[in-house]
Amino acid sequence: MLIVICGATATGKSGLAIAIAQRLNAEIISADSRQIYREFDIATAKVSSSELALVPHHLVSTYDPNCTVTAAQYQTQAQALIDKFQVRGMTPLLVGGTGLYIKSVVKGMKIPRVPPQMDLRSQLTNLGQGQCYQILQHLDREATMKIHANDAIRTIRALEVYYVTGQTISSQQGEYPPSYPILQIGLDCESLDVLTHRIKQRTQQMLELGWEDEVKYLGTKYGWDLPLLDTLGYAEMRQYIQGEISLAEAIDLTIVHTRQFAKRQRTWFASIPEIEWFDSNDPILLDRVWARVQQFCKTV
Incomplete structure (x- = not known):
């Protein structure tokens, strides 16, 4: 069996996944195309060390930032982990917002093993x-x-x-879906105003956690032309550090770009009929999702 928890950024996937994993005595496989890299922590909203202590996470901080991880590489590692857990009688959680990563696993996508040339x-x-x-x-x-x-x-x-x-x-290309049962849980903010508020809160938290220092460190260590420094949250802060925009502009741009990114994620996941949706702002969200997980585990 496999349980997927997916959805747009800032919908609370990580917190819910940790709570469900604790109840299941399960482990989490990350499906995030940036959290898979070491040292890119704050602007990727990577799980903290205290959260990692609660539930083991896999494919988090696995590769150096100057490596290029392909969807095929991710798929191979994720499938191997799922197989390992199932041999142990464990139902892992596949958690994240990178739609291609999740699709590669749940649909068994056939991906050409050709690294970037x-x-x-x-x-x-x-x-x-x-x-x-x-x-x-x-x-x-x-x-x-x-x-x-x-x-x-x-x-x-x-x-x-x-x-x-x-x-x-x-x-x-093609699809070869796995034989094991899969439950796909999607989190969504029914109110866009609520999602925007969460994005603003997250951006402010990034600043408080040392967002600027992290980007300075990464740019100095790996060079400012590192492709990952041109991604969401890093490109905007890099522009500020290099004197191209003000800090206020960097914050505002990050919020705008994050909202745009969340919209693209919502569009991607909305096209997948197998996903069962839950409102991330529901005060009894954990109870509702846990009840569905229990039902799923009993019926397979």
């Missing part, structure tokens, strides 16, 4: 999206039925897979 990507980028898309239409017309003509990232990825493996990305 930076030189090739640079060459393709220099060709321009128009020409790259024309090449892809010639090599893999099936892929262009799913990739928009303006989607440069997916176009280049499809070409990258073809040139590395000699096979189209379409021929290497």
Whole structure:
């Protein structure tokens, strides 16, 4: 069995997951594409050391920030952990907001095992999206039925897979869902005003925890061109540190960008019919979710 707890940022996934895991005597597998990196802690809302002491977490602070973790790598490690727990008779919790990570596991996505080829990507980028898309239409017309003509990232990825493996990305994709039962719990704020308030609170907490110092440290240690420093919460603070904007602007931009990110997450998860939704602002949320988990565990 597997229990998934997913949803947009700032909906309280981590706190709920820890409470459920404690009741189940279970462990948590993170599904967060930035918390998987070491030292990126505050602006990713990574679980604290005290929370880690309550429930073991996996795939948190696993890789150095200058590594690139692919969805295929994540999938392999997450599936191995799930298999290990099930052999021990344990039902793990898969928790996070990175939709692709969760989908790779619950749908058993077949993902080409091709790591990023930076030189090739640079060459393709220099060709321009128009020409790259024309090449892809010639090599893999099936892929262009799913990739928009303006989607440069997916176009280049499809070409990258073809040139590395000699096979189209379409021929290497598909879904092979796992045989074990899966319960997917989704958390959502029915009120956008409440979600915005939570995002503002989180941003203020980041500041109090040393957000600025963390970004200064990371930029100094790894270089300001580190790709992770161009992600949410790090890019805005980096702009402030480098004198491009004021601190107030960095805070406001982070709030705006986080709201936009949450909207994209909500859109992604809303398209998945298997998810059972709960209001994260419900005063008896834990009781409701725990009752559903108990029901799920009894019926499988």
